[in-house]
Amino acid sequence: MRLNLKYILLFVLLLSSTFGFAQKSKRKSLEARRIQLQKDKVYINALLSNNKRKKKNLLIDVKDLNDKINTRKKLIAVITSESNELGNEIYLNQLKINKNTRALDALKKDYATMIFKSYKSKSQNSRLMFLLSSDNFFQAYKRFQYMKQYANYRKQQGENIQKKTIEIQQLNDTLKLKKEQKTTLLNSKKEEQIVIEKEKKDQIGLLAQVKKKEGKYRRQIQQFQKEERRIDNQINKIISDAIAASNKKAGGKGKSATEFTLTAEAKELASKFMLNKGKLPWPVEKGYVSTYYGRQPHPIVKTATIQSNGVRITTEKGSVARAVFEGKVLAVQVMTGNKKAVLLQHGNYITVYKNLENVLVNPGDNVKTKQKLGTIFTNKITGKTILGFLLSKNTKTENPATWIYNM
Numbered sequence: 133m134r135l136n137l138k139y140i141l142l143f144v145l146l147l148s149s150t151f152g153f154a155q156k157s158k159r160k161s162l163e164a165r166r167i168q169l170q171k172d173k174v175y176i177n178a179l180l181s182n183n184k185r186k187k188k189n190l191l192i193d194v195k196d197l198n199d200k201i202n203t204r205k206k207l208i209a210v211i212t213s214e215s216n217e218l219g220n221e222i223y224l225n226q227l228k229i230n231k232n233t234r235a236l237d238a239l240k241k242d243y244a245t246m247i248f249k250s251y252k253s254k255s256q257n258s259r260l261m262f263l264l265s266s267d268n269f270f271q272a273y274k275r276f277q278y279m280k281q282y283a284n285y286r287k288q289q290g291e292n293i294q295k296k297t298i299e300i301q302q303l304n305d306t307l308k309l310k311k312e313q314k315t316t317l318l319n320s321k322k323e324e325q326i327v328i329e330k331e332k333k334d335q336i337g338l339l340a341q342v343k344k345k346e347g348k349y350r351r352q353i354q355q356f357q358k359e360e361r362r363i364d365n366q367i368n369k370i371i372s373d374a375i376a377a378s379n380k381k382a383g384g385k386g387k388s389a390t391e392f393t394l395t396a397e398a399k400e401l402a403s404k405f406m407l408n409k410g411k412l413p414w415p416v417e418k419g420y421v422s423t424y425y426g427r428q429p430h431p432i433v434k435t436a437t438i439q440s441n442g443v444r445i446t447t448e449k450g451s452v453a454r455a456v457f458e459g460k461v462l463a464v465q466v467m468t469g470n471k472k473a474v475l476l477q478h479g480n481y482i483t484v485y486k487n488l489e490n491v492l493v494n495p496g497d498n499v500k501t502k503q504k505l506g507t508i509f510t511n512k513i514t515g516k517t518i519l520g521f522l523l524s525k526n527t528k529t530e531n532p533a534t535w536i537y538n539m
Contacts, residue, residue: 159217166214168538169207176203176420179448191349192514194338194432197331199422199446204328211321218314225307229300236296239289342432353436363467363486364441364522370463370475371482371527391526392480402479405457412456412536413502415485415521419447421539422518425531441529442484442522443539449517452492453485453505456536461497473520474505486520 180196342349375392382393394402423444430436459478466472473486474493488506493499510517523532533539 159214159221162210162214162217165538166207166210169203169210172420173200173203173207175418176200179420179446189514190338190341190345191352191432192516194335194342195422197335197338198431199420201328201331201335203420204324204331208321208324208328211317211324215314215317215321218310218317222307222310222314225303225310229303229307232296232300232303236293236300239293239296242289339432346433346435349433350436353430353433353438357438359468360441361439363473366465366467367473367475367484367522368527370465371524374462374477375526394479398479400479401459402481405459405478405481408457409535410537413454414445414536414539415453415456415483416445416447416451416508416519417454418451419445419519421533422446425529425533442486442520443532445519445521447508447517447519449510449515451508451517451519453488453508453519453521455499455501455503455505456483458498458500459483461493461495461499463495464491464493471509472506476505480526482522482524482526484520484522484524486522487518 176199180200372390375389378393379389392398421443423438423440425440425443427437427439430438453474455476457476457478459476462475462477462482464472464474467486471486472488472491473484474488474491476483476485476499485505487509489509491506492504493506499505508517508519521532523530523535
């Protein structure tokens with residue numbers, strides 16, 4: 133029974149230790165995310181404030197405000213999670229302090245008892261008599277060893293008390309620091325909430341103006357969606373033709389096939405690409421996602437629906453698109469207004485970089501990860517610099533956010 137209890141206690145200690153480590157690791161991750169979001173917030177505010185437009189556009193104004201609000205919401209959510217994790221750490225820290233304080237009290241009590249007993253028999257004569265009164269040499273030797281061990285034990289207890297006192301002081305210092313960190317986080321959260329409430333009031337006013345001309349804006353959105361579909365269809369045709377060519381070369385079904393026939397080298401590249409899922413670098417050095425992947429209601433005109441086969445990343449003027457992984461330039465597609473799209477092939481994976489003003493690569497070129505592909509187009513009327521980024525496996529598009537690190 134005692135053995136079982138011993139193992140149970142050991143298991144509980146290991147479990148609490150593992151739980152504490154996992155919590156600390158999670159909070160470190162949240163802390164890193166909060167710091168990044170704070171940087172993003174500053175960048176987005178500066179980027180949107182610096183956009184110079186030839187004329188005001190109500191939809192763009194509302195969209196910019198939405199982007200600011202959404203970034204702040206994400207930041208508040210992360211601050212809340214980090215604060216909660218910190219609260220858990222404070223609680224566990226207090227439990228450790230209470231446990232160590234009880235242990236220290238027990239040590240002090242035990243030590244006081246030993247000192248009192250030692251005082252009662254402290255004279256050298258009594259110790260000597262204790263040895264001389266032994267019945268034989270063996271008993272005298274055992275008594276000598278006992279006295280020696282007792283002295284060492286008393287010394288060890290004194291050292292343990294000192295060590296435990298220092299440990300509790302360190303835990304108290306850590307607890308104080310954690311409480312200060314939590315207070316700072318909560319103050320930061322309050323500041324963000326004050327700003328977001330003000331921005332929401334501005335948002336309500338702008339949305340009321342949009343409502344008056346909702347039909348006009350819905351037609352603009354539908355026209356934009358129509359153009360996006362046309363461009364995506366061109367891109368799909370390029371990919372389909374490349375698939376057909378690869379199959380024909382391999383003696384396959386040609387145009388009826390929907391998957392690339394890969395060489396051994398291409399298979400290896402596709403495998404490396406897949407292993408980097410969630411770890412790929414952004415296709416721009418700086419920027420934020422202003423339109424996410426998939427079918428979704430328009431963020432402003434709720435009666436309109438948009439279909440995004442990729443993501444749109446807003447960045448600063450003069451920014452360049454860069455390859456998210458090594459590969460080969462499959463094609464350079466010229467679009468409306470002489471804007472261009474670069475298609476990179478990574479085995480049976482394709483990444484597409486749309487809305488480029490000029491291109492720095494040619495079809496057939498081998499490119500490296502983060503290699504510059506071209507300068508992103510800046511709209512002279514809206515002042516916006518936006519990269520369209522798509523990712524597909526064969527002809528089927530996938531959500532880039534599951535592939536790009538922290539997107």
